[in-house]
Amino acid sequence: MTAGRRGPLDMDAETVERVSQLFKALSDPTRLRILSLLFHRECAVNQIAEALGLKQSTVSHQLRLLKNFQLVKCRRQGTTIFYSHADRHVVDVLHQMIEHAQHD
Template sequence: MESNYVDLDEETLFIVSQTFKALGDPTRIRILHLLAEKECAVGEIVEALALGQSNVSHQLRFLKNLRLVKSRRVGTAMYYSPEDEHVMELLEKTIQHAKHD
């Protein structure tokens, strides 16, 4: 029986591992879960999740570098929203799995 298996290239492996690393942090999960509900400014995230502003900014930078969130400027405020619906679907399915009895 001949196998048609093709191994993953290094770039794909790196992106996948970084995505799971992002989803492996409780703070980033909370931020993504909030952003799945609505676009938020940094201050809104800080208030909604009771986190420090520097922590939120650091996590958003990490998520933005992985292209998991995107931002847009309105005046002096930056608003964040999900950029990758595939990852958001994965997060939602994982949350549903965790809540499943």
């Protein structure tokens, strides 16, 4: 084990459950596509829907779930709500998972 890193046995039950739920949230292809887009730029719901070829209602539903898991954050500008990734840690984890998936 690397110095300064905790092993899986060091996690308490609450942490194990939280990590498990986050992986479940990330397991949906639509949510992954939304997060990937938001890693590159802040977007409103209609921009996400257009960029990914999805219905606005689908995007809104997925954003609500991502927000509940604190994976995205939002800000209001007038009547428009803009979304972005909430945490650089998630960006790093997903980049590592993408590299792992693409590794031969």
